[in-house]
Amino acid sequence: MAIVGIGLDIAKSLFQVHGIHAHSKVVLKKSLSSLEMVTFFSKLRLCLIRLEAYAGADYWPRELCRQGHTVRLMTAQFVTPYCKNDANDTEAICKAVGRPNMRFVPVKRAKAQAILTLHRARDFLVSERIALSN
Numbered sequence: 001m002a003i004v005g006i007g008l009d010i011a012k013s014l015f016q017v018h019g020i021h022a023h024s025k026v027v028l029k030k031s032l033s034s035l036e037m038v039t040f041f042s043k044l045r046l047c048l049i050r051l052e053a054y055a056g057a058d059y060w061p062r063e064l065c066r067q068g069h070t071v072r073l074m075t076a077q078f079v080t081p082y083c084k085n086d087a088n089d090t091e092a093i094c095k096a097v098g099r100p101n102m103r104f105v106p107v108k109r110a111k112a113q114a115i116l117t118l119h120r121a122r123d124f125l126v127s128e129r130i131a132l133s134n
Helices: 034-043 059-066 076-082 086-097 110-133
Strands: 005-009 015-020 026-032 048-053 070-075
Touching: 005 086, 015 034, 015 086, 026 034, 034 059, 048 059, 048 086, 059 070, 070 076
Parallel strands: 005 048, 048 070
Antiparallel strands: 005 015, 015 026
16 A cells, blocks of 8 residues: 555654555554655655654755655644654654644745744843843
8 A cells, every 4th residue: 555644753863754544554664764764755655744843843844845745744732632652653643633623834944944043042142141140
């Protein structure tokens, strides 16, 4: 059976992949290193890839979109109720995306991410200056 959806957990050095076919049956459970990610997804038929959004989660969605895959980022607050433990996060991500009230986060471009980094650094410096003056 062809994989139509993938849940991807990128929070660690090893990425967990959970693939399902059209009837939501599990057809793939795999761990990949960052070097294996590009080759694995380039060989895979185009599908919907689901990820949990967090501060550093924008690089891989950009890479996967360049290969032609559809990528959906979900906020952690909507994925967490489905999570039991770290090993099942990818399965929870696959389940959560099908919920009717699920909200998705747009993938940030590299330039937007760099600007946000500068704003956070400035905010940090301002708070440090205020702390020193107090």
